[in-house]
Amino acid sequence: MCILTRMSIGHTLLGLLESGPRHGYDLKRAFDERFGHDRPLHYGQVYSTMSRLLKHGLVEVEAIEPGEGPERKRYAITEAGVTDVARWLATPEKPEPYLQSTLYTKVVLALLTRRDAADILDVQRAEHLRLMRDLTERKRTGDLADQLICDHALFHLEADLRWLELTAARLDRLAREVSA
Amino acid sequence: MRPGDSPRGVRRSRIQDLAMGVRFAVTGGREAWVRTLLTAVGVGLGVALLLLTAALPHALTQRHDRERARNDMTYTSLAEHRAEDTLLIATVDTTYRDQEVRGRLLQPEGRRPPLPPGVGRLPGRGTMVASPALRRLLAAPEGRLLSERLPYRVTGTIGQDGLVGPDDLAYYAGTTGLAVSAGAGAGQTVRVERIHAFGSVDQGGTTDPVLVLLVLIVFVALLMPVGVFIAAAVRFGGDRRDRRLAALRLLGADAATTRRVAAGEALAGALCGLAVGAVLFAAGRVLAGRISFYRVSVFPDDLMPAPALTALVAVAVPAASVAVTLLALRGVVIEPLGVVRATRPPRRRLWWRLLLPLGGIALLYPMIGQGPDHGDFNQALVVGGTVLLLMGVTALLPWIVEAAVARLGTGAPSWQLAVRRLQLNSGTAARTVNGIAVAVAGAIALHMLFAGVDGSYTRSSGNDLSRAQMEVYLPAADSPAEAARRLTAGDAAARATPLSVGVLGERAREPRRFLELTVGTCDALREVARVPACRDGDVFAVQDRSYDDDTLRTAKPGRVVYVDPGSAGSAGLAVAWRLPSGLKKAHTRADPSGYARGGVLVTPAALPAAAARALTGRVYVSLDRSVPDAPEIVRNTVAAVDPLADAREYVTHTESARYSSVRTGVFVGSCCVLLLIGASLLVSQLEQLRERRKLLSTLVAFGTRRSTLSLSVLWQTALPVGLGLGLACVVGLTLGAVLLRMVGATVTVDWADVAAMTGVSAAVVLLVTALSLPALVRMMRPEGLRTE
Amino acid sequence: MTAAEPLLTADGLCKSYGSTPALDGADFSIRPGEVVAVMGPSGSGKSTLLHCLAGIVVPDAGTITYRGDELSAMNDARRSALRRSDFGFVFQFGQLVPELTCAENVALPLRLGGTSRKEAARAALEWLRRLEVDDVAAQRPGAISGGQGQRVAVARALVTAPRVLFADEPTGALDSLNGERVMQLLTAAARDTDAAVVLVTHEARVAAYSDREVVVRDGRARDTARAA
Ligand SMILES: Nc1ncnc2c1ncn2[C@@H]1O[C@H](COP(=O)(O)OP(=O)(O)O)[C@@H](O)[C@H]1O
């Protein structure tokens, strides 16, 4: 599960820099600590992103420590970078209507082929619940950040489950319309 | 009020608020009209009782007037001489089982005899006109013995004008052969008079102030609980009403508006109650003609509420209901999101509550010792003081319940549930118990008062029931022996002792000394005096009767005395008789009626023949109790001997008639009031249970025993009732003591009476709890767990 | 856990209210320490199933076996006694006795079972502490929040150390935060005391606290774990 898109990784790193200049590996550690629960950043990702930001003039290299490798660079945010972070934070995310397209297709196909569509829904519900159960268990053992992130996922899954319930309740009607 | 509103607009909107309340009460769904119905029935019962009270004065006067109109032996109606418009009339009242039958024999002496009220034509010889109740009785199988006693054909019915109540047993029979009685024999009750009119101008006799006091207290003690009951009825279903008003607040009504809407609802309930009360009263009026309470029946026409009192009821009841509602709302903040009750209402204050009973005592205290000998009591002070004292109960009880419950510890869960509930909301409990407490306090005071004045109104009769159980009076002196013979020949009487009695004077006219004259066989004389040796022909003088100087001074051997001496009004027979020289001495002994006679005792052979007409007969009868209806058979037997005969059953006690009728009223009233209050207790109990349906189901889910919940319901009623009864006893005894001091009687407490009184109310509580148990069981079903 | 014998089983339960069938052949079983969610749309018969399992309602047909005894054959008094000693209950709302303080409410089931007042009060306080509401012990239910009230109710349900805890929409009247907290505390406490939990809910997030779910649809219970 990817929590942040590529685009927003840049903004996130910029935001981390706002509190003060950091080395590249510092940035990676700070990012992983807070946002990288599911998938930590690769070093390569950090450097490609930083070079992109450098190109756009959003960061600058403040100092290069003695030693080898690019990881010795210390990055600082520029005025333009600060403005960019502010703009990003102020812009609402585009709501993504997540169509249950695959599942919907399965249900319709089952109805068309006279299979038990309710079974599909039930199996899916069990699967959803299994996942929710895992998340809930993780919440129990994790810290606050874990809990918030898991909750986010849980609410989404719950929404899916509601759709499953609703569809299950309307299967008869759907069957009639599909076969009509 | 918005600044732009004209006063008229404001007034109109206020009236609209009221109207909205009225509409809610009637059309606000099932719940609303059930509440209105409950209130209406409750208020209706109270109003009916109030109307009945308002009708009593008129009913009593009407009865009194008709009673007076049919009076026949009064000073103003007596005639000296036979004339065209005179009538001979004989009183032949009798008793049938335990009912009194008023009987008169009529014999016109001319062509224009007076007619008794309610009678169109005088009955001819051998026929009678009878009251409807008597006609029914005679026609029914249970009247068979009575119809044997009244050998007259019924030819007419006595109209309402001639009857006191619809259940009166009365008849007028036509006869011939009556003669105005010559003698005035001692204790003679059967009289024949010559009259020219019926009715008396005024019966005379002032009302005893003590009796007036009793009546006043009875009214106050019975009406106060009715008032308390009405106040409780107005608040039936108050919690749900509050919730409805909260919904109104949500729609934007302000607090004043909700109050007015509540007032409108109360008004609607009270108005419906007035209507229900009027209907109940009308129905009760019709019923009153059909049934009789303790032998008192009333004509429906007589029950006309006094217009002024009716108007007072019609205005006061709705006004009071609105006032009570507004007062009750004072402690409740109806917030938009539900009804918020201050979790802990402010502690009740004691001092003003004490003012009421103390004020009552202060009003009554100055009248202490005024007594029956020192004139009338100030009625306003009596009523005011009593009302204040009894109101003190309603004011003190909430405080006492609160204070007592706050100190109660925890016990078993049932106890804990009840106590905690009372701690949180003791007002409701106190309110429902108030009625019972006031009723009991009043009743205790009344009972004390009655017991205290008992001595002067109830007397031991002195009758010796072991020697005889009946006494027969016969107007003619020659009939007692015949009556006794027939009685002993029949099987109702085990023994019959005949005597004749008369009066002796030392002069033929207007004697100054009177001596009793008793004639009988030696055996018979031994029933009424201690007679030594006796043979027929002996004459005795009773020596040792106290206060009887006349016998000692007059009954001397050889002295001439006069049997039935003349008096200012009548000539008398004045038969001269010389007392024999062999006059013996006898000693006094109480006769079976308890009377110890003096005078002269004569065996039949010693009495001059001419004197016999001046005597009247007396037969002491010992009944054979194994014979059913023995007293009735005795009465029939003697009636056959002489229709003017009268037979009286001995009793151990006699009561003043008026006194016993007041007491009857108290009994009837207490019954009505306790039933009424029991009903209101039941209603509030059921209401509470319905409110707690969900909670009860939950507790049952937890495995709470039904007995635990039932017990907690019982405690919840029993605790405040117990406290209420305690307070009622204190106030009742205080009031009783003050009232007794007022009439100058010694203050004694009949604890058995108090116990009985409180016991009856406790029984009402148990009954109410028992009646609410089915509802409790229903509420405990799992259906209550459902979330709507 | 799977090896353990079922604690409570129901077979072919049927129950109708008038002509409405609320349960129509429902099966159910739960093992000690297990948390089973009963899910399904509203009106599907979840509460009726719970009431039958707890012996509050007698089914028209079917058997319920609790630890080898047939519950459906017991009389009302025995079932009541069983509910006092072995079962605990949490409902959606309206379950605390408004006149009693929270501590007294929690102590009530113990007192009904005959525990001494002191001992009951001690246990009540202990449970209030475990559910983090010991600060409202002396308050009445009217003066505390819904979440606190529900925690008090959970404490009351668990104070008798029941073998089965029946919870009917325990978070139904709460917001998500309070609901989460109540569920966390409830499941934690049940796990500590090894109580089985029958958790009726229509919310997936609440059901996610269970070990397994049973779906009731049209009066039939369907154990998805078994079906899978
Ligand atoms: N006491 C009752 N009387 C009548 N019908 C009832 C009663 N209890 C439940 N029902 C009906 O039985 C069905 C199942 O109810 P319930 O078990 O409460 O469902 P759920 O808890 O799943 O919402 C519903 O149709 C409901 O109306």
Ligand SMILES: [Mg+2]
């Ligand atoms: Mg339900």
